[in-house]
Amino acid sequence: MRLILFGPPGVGKGTQAKLLSATLNIPQISTGDLLREAIVKDTELGRAAKAILDGGQLVSDSIMIGIIRDVLKSEQCKNGFILDGFPRTIPQAEGLSFLLAQLGLNIDCVISMEVDETEIIRRLGKRSSCDQCGKIFGIETIKDKTKCPNCGGQLSQRDDDNPDTIRERLLVYARSTEPVKRYYQKIGLLKTVNAQGSIEQVTRDIFVSINHK
Ligand code: ADP
Numbered sequence: 001m002r003l004i005l006f007g008p009p010g011v012g013k014g015t016q017a018k019l020l021s022a023t024l025n026i027p028q029i030s031t032g033d034l035l036r037e038a039i040v041k042d043t044e045l046g047r048a049a050k051a052i053l054d055g056g057q058l059v060s061d062s063i064m065i066g067i068i069r070d071v072l073k074s075e076q077c078k079n080g081f082i083l084d085g086f087p088r089t090i091p092q093a094e095g096l097s098f099l100l101a102q103l104g105l106n107i108d109c110v111i112s113m114e115v116d117e118t119e120i121i122r123r124l125g126k127r128s129s130c131d132q133c134g135k136i137f138g139i140e141t142i143k144d145k146t147k148c149p150n151c152g153g154q155l156s157q158r159d160d161d162n163p164d165t166i167r168e169r170l171l172v173y174a175r176s177t178e179p180v181k182r183y184y185q186k187i188g189l190l191k192t193v194n195a196q197g198s199i200e201q202v203t204r205d206i207f208v209s210i211n212h213k
């Protein structure tokens with residue numbers, strides 16, 4: 001199974017990708033996580049990406065396509081994958097189609113997760129994630145705001161989840177990423193899921209979409 005989870009920042013792609021990954025036993029490929037890892041490790045990529053992420057802008061298409069090329073060819077993707085955060089531009093979508101054609105593979109389904117914008121802003125301002133297990137929480141749902149309810153690890157907010165950067169990320173989404181939906185609609189791969197409901201409800205709806213592809 002090869003899936004793309006698509007949607008604006010804060011829609012819950014990461015949360016759902018982790019759940020789907022565990023159930024379907026295929027890896028979640030989050031380009032945001034890969035970039036943040038590179039920043040923490042202070043690699044050449046990380047040093048180039050830091051200011052871009054902090055400003056809410058996009059890392060260049062050629063860098064991103066290069067990263068995805070390596071990942072898709074790797075052993076971990078041999079039974080499938082869930083792309084989370086890629087493609088984010090039309091050139092990235094075209095690059096991905098080209099790569100997949102070279103590898104003789106195809107995407108099974110693109111799930112577009114949709115919520116209204118006020119909900120997105122609310123969620124992004126309040127999300128925090130565990131440094132240890134990676135689980136994502138809405139800060140208002142937990143008692144001890146610093147401790148992961150899942151594993152006891154340290155909870156922290158992402159550097160780019162501040163009001164100015166959130167605004168910029170939403171603008172970038174509308175301008176560069178939203179058009180990618182049409183790209184997949186035209187080739188008949190797009191499925192839309194209402195992501196406004198509970199985590200469990202959204203997961204169920206995604207499975208319905210996958211099974212009706
Ligand atoms: P979100 O979807 O919540 O904005 P991500 O973790 O997917 O968060 O991405 C965080 C940041 O990483 C983006 O704002 C962007 O700067 C960078 N990034 C992630 N994926 C891509 C991509 N495919 N192309 C360019 N930049 C990316």
Ligand code: ZN
Pocket residue numbers: 130131132133134135148149150151152153
């Ligand atoms: Zn944890």
